[in-house]
Amino acid sequence: MRLLLVEDNARLASLIREGLDRQGFAVDWCETVAGAEHALTINGYDLMLLDLGLPDGEGLDLVRGLRRRQDTMPILVLTARGGLDDRVLGLDAGADDYLVKPFQIPELAARCRALLRRPGASLGTELSAGNITLHSAERSVKVAGEPVVATPREVDLLECLLRRAGHVVAKQALEGALYSMDAEVTPNALEACVSRLRKRLATAGADVQIRTVHGVGYALFAPMPAHG
Amino acid sequence: MDKAGNSKRGPAGPTLFRQIATRLAAFTLLFALLDVGIVVFTYSSQPESLAQELLTLEADKAERSTALAPDLLAGPPGAEHWAASYVEPAVGGSVPLKSRVDAPGGILMDWTRRERIPGGYRISGVRSVQQGGQQRWLFMQFEGDGIRPYVPVIANEIVQHVVLPLIPLSLLLLLFNVFAVRRVLGPLQRAEAEVDALDPDNILMRLSEAPEPREVNTLVRAVNRALTRLDQTMAILRGFTANAAHELRTPLSIMQLSLDKLPPGPLRDDLQADTQHMARLVGQMLDLAQADALAVEPEALVDLADIGREIVGAMAPKAFAAQRDLRFEAIGDTRALGHAEAIYRIYRNLIDNALAHAPGDTPIEVTAGPGPQISVRDYGPGIADEDLPHIFERFWRKDRRKSDGAGLGLGIVQRLAEAHDGAITVCNAPGGGALFRVTFAPPGLG
Known part of the structure; x- marks a missing residue:
C-alpha cells in the first residue's frame, strides 16, 4: 500500500512516516500543494493523507481539483482545524475522512485501513x-x-x-x-x-x-x- | 442579572424637567429685572414724558372715582402744593393757581408743563376727563423734588409693561417645558430599556436609532459604536483562545507521536496519559471558543435521532473497551432546529461525562425525543445537591485530584444549548443516576 503524506511540519511528517511504516504502509512525503500535484503525476497512490493549511495553498483546493478530474483516490484529511463546520466542509469538498490532530498512530492506521477496504478500492480483498x-x-x-x-x-x-x-x-x-x-x-x-x-x-x-x-x-x- | 450595587435606579439627582424649569424661572426673573431697569432708566432720562404720564395717571384716578371731588385726590407721593380742580373753558384763571390754566394757545386741550423752580420743579397741566357721559377738564398742579412723585408712574409702567406680559409668558413656557421634556426624553427612555436588555450572548444587538432629536440620536450612535468596539475586543479574545488552542495541536501531535518511540515503561505511560489529558483540554478550549461564537441558522432542520445514532455508534467502541454498555433509543418525532455538528458535540460531551462519573459496569442510555429533546442517563451516584449549582461552571470539577477532565464538558454543552435557544436540565433519575436533558427549538418555529 503506497500512501502520499502532504504535511508542512517536517517533524510531524517524519513521525507519521515512521509510525505508518511500522504498520506496514509505504509513505511518500511532500510539503506543499505543488509538491503533491507533482508527486501524483509521477506515482499512483492508494491513499492521500492531507494537511489543510499548506504554505502554498489550501489542502481542500487540492481535494476539489482531484475530484473534478474524477480521481477517486481516498483522501484522509489530517488537520488541526476542529471547528464546528470544518469537518462538514472537508467532507463536502470530497475528502473521505477527517481526523483532527492530535491523533495516535493506531487510530490513524485503522482509519487508513478502513478507507483502503472500501468497496471498489480493489477487487478480491x-x-x-x-x-x-x-x-x-x-x-x-x-x-x-x-x-x-x-x-x-x-x-x-x-x-x-x-x-x-x-x-x-x-x-x-x-x-x-x-x-x-x-x-x-x-x-x-x-x-x-x-x-x-x-x-x-x-x-x-x-x-x-x-x-x-x-x-x-x-x-x-x-x-x-x-x-x- | 442585577448584582449588588448595580440597581436600576441611579443617583437621585434633579430631573431634567426640574433643571429646565428652574432655569426658565431664573431666566424670566432676570429678564423682568432687566426690563424694570430699562423702564426706570428710560423714564428718569425723560422727565418731560414722566410728568405727562404722572398727570394722566392722576386724571384716570379722578375719572374712576366719580364721587371724589378733585380736591380730595391725594396727589402723587411727596408732592407739595397739590391742587386739582375742574375748569371751564371760559372761566380760565379764576382759581388760585400759580400758573395759567389754559394752554399757551388759549384753546382748552390736554397739556403738560414742567418748569424748574428753586428747590425742585413744578408740574401743571390739564386733562380731559369723562364723568357721567360728560367731558370735563381737570386742571392739576403740584411742586416736587427728586424721583419720589414719579414712583406711582414708574410702578404703573412696570406692571403694565413687565409683570402683565411676563407672568403668562412664563407660565406658558413652563407648561411647554413639560411637553418638550417628555417628548425629548421619550427616545432616551427607549434607549435605556434597550441598553438594559443588552445580552452579552447576543453580541450583535444594537440600539435602534430614532431620527430625532439629534442629540439622542448621536448618543445612541455613540453607544452603538462602543458596542461594536466591544464586539471586536470580544472577537479578538475568542479568536485568541481558538488560535492558541489550534496552534497547540500540531506540537501536541509531535509530542504524542514522539512518546510512542520511547521504550515502554511506567514513565512513558504517565507521559502519554499527560499528553492525552492536555490534548483533551486543548480540544475542549477550542470547542468552548467555537460554542461561544456559534450562530444557528434558523432554517437548519436536523433529526436528533440520526445524530444520536451516529455518535453512539462512534463512541460505542470506546465504551465497550471500558466494559460499558451504551444504548440508544429514538422516541417519536425527533426533528429539531439546530446545527448538526454542534448537537453531535452536545451528545459526545454528555456521554463522556456519564462515562467519567458512573461506575465501570453500569450502562448509559442515550435517548432522542419525544419531540425536540435529547437525554443521557447514567446509573452512577447521581449529583449531590450541593454540587448542582456548580456543574456547568467552567473548569469546575468535583474532585480536583482526578486529572481525567478539565471541567469544561458540561459548560460546552450548556453554551451550545443556549446557542440553539435551548436549555439543559439535570436531575437525579428515579432509580438512581444522573439524567441530563437538552431541549431544542421544534421545527417550524424559525
Whole structure:
C-alpha cells in the first residue's frame, strides 16, 4: 500500500512516516500543494493523507481539483482545524475522512485501513480481524485457517462488519446490504442472522466479538492487539 | 442579572424637567429685572414724558372715582402744593393757581408743563376727563423734588409693561417645558430599556436609532459604536483562545507521536496519559471558543435521532473497551432546529461525562425525543445537591485530584444549548443516576 503524506511540519511528517511504516504502509512525503500535484503525476497512490493549511495553498483546493478530474483516490484529511463546520466542509469538498490532530498512530492506521477496504478500492480483498479471514471474491470464511460453513447472507453480514471492524455499522445499512428492496424484512430477521453468525464463529473458535449497540447497530471487535 | 450595587435606579439627582424649569424661572426673573431697569432708566432720562404720564395717571384716578371731588385726590407721593380742580373753558384763571390754566394757545386741550423752580420743579397741566357721559377738564398742579412723585408712574409702567406680559409668558413656557421634556426624553427612555436588555450572548444587538432629536440620536450612535468596539475586543479574545488552542495541536501531535518511540515503561505511560489529558483540554478550549461564537441558522432542520445514532455508534467502541454498555433509543418525532455538528458535540460531551462519573459496569442510555429533546442517563451516584449549582461552571470539577477532565464538558454543552435557544436540565433519575436533558427549538418555529 503506497500512501502520499502532504504535511508542512517536517517533524510531524517524519513521525507519521515512521509510525505508518511500522504498520506496514509505504509513505511518500511532500510539503506543499505543488509538491503533491507533482508527486501524483509521477506515482499512483492508494491513499492521500492531507494537511489543510499548506504554505502554498489550501489542502481542500487540492481535494476539489482531484475530484473534478474524477480521481477517486481516498483522501484522509489530517488537520488541526476542529471547528464546528470544518469537518462538514472537508467532507463536502470530497475528502473521505477527517481526523483532527492530535491523533495516535493506531487510530490513524485503522482509519487508513478502513478507507483502503472500501468497496471498489480493489477487487478480491482479503478481510481479516483477529483469527478470522474472509475472501471477498471467493465468499469464503476461515477461522484460524480452517474453513467455516456459513450461509451467503451470513457471509454478507460478516463482510459488512469486517469492512468496518472496530466501528459500529448501522442497522439500516446492514439491512440495506443484506436484503433486497422488495423482500419482506421482519424486524427480527437481522437480529436472528447476527445471532446465528455469532454462534457459528464461537463454535469455530473465533476470537472476535460481535457486539450489539442497542438502537444503533452492530460492531465487530478484534481482540486488543498488544500495544506498541 | 442585577448584582449588588448595580440597581436600576441611579443617583437621585434633579430631573431634567426640574433643571429646565428652574432655569426658565431664573431666566424670566432676570429678564423682568432687566426690563424694570430699562423702564426706570428710560423714564428718569425723560422727565418731560414722566410728568405727562404722572398727570394722566392722576386724571384716570379722578375719572374712576366719580364721587371724589378733585380736591380730595391725594396727589402723587411727596408732592407739595397739590391742587386739582375742574375748569371751564371760559372761566380760565379764576382759581388760585400759580400758573395759567389754559394752554399757551388759549384753546382748552390736554397739556403738560414742567418748569424748574428753586428747590425742585413744578408740574401743571390739564386733562380731559369723562364723568357721567360728560367731558370735563381737570386742571392739576403740584411742586416736587427728586424721583419720589414719579414712583406711582414708574410702578404703573412696570406692571403694565413687565409683570402683565411676563407672568403668562412664563407660565406658558413652563407648561411647554413639560411637553418638550417628555417628548425629548421619550427616545432616551427607549434607549435605556434597550441598553438594559443588552445580552452579552447576543453580541450583535444594537440600539435602534430614532431620527430625532439629534442629540439622542448621536448618543445612541455613540453607544452603538462602543458596542461594536466591544464586539471586536470580544472577537479578538475568542479568536485568541481558538488560535492558541489550534496552534497547540500540531506540537501536541509531535509530542504524542514522539512518546510512542520511547521504550515502554511506567514513565512513558504517565507521559502519554499527560499528553492525552492536555490534548483533551486543548480540544475542549477550542470547542468552548467555537460554542461561544456559534450562530444557528434558523432554517437548519436536523433529526436528533440520526445524530444520536451516529455518535453512539462512534463512541460505542470506546465504551465497550471500558466494559460499558451504551444504548440508544429514538422516541417519536425527533426533528429539531439546530446545527448538526454542534448537537453531535452536545451528545459526545454528555456521554463522556456519564462515562467519567458512573461506575465501570453500569450502562448509559442515550435517548432522542419525544419531540425536540435529547437525554443521557447514567446509573452512577447521581449529583449531590450541593454540587448542582456548580456543574456547568467552567473548569469546575468535583474532585480536583482526578486529572481525567478539565471541567469544561458540561459548560460546552450548556453554551451550545443556549446557542440553539435551548436549555439543559439535570436531575437525579428515579432509580438512581444522573439524567441530563437538552431541549431544542421544534421545527417550524424559525
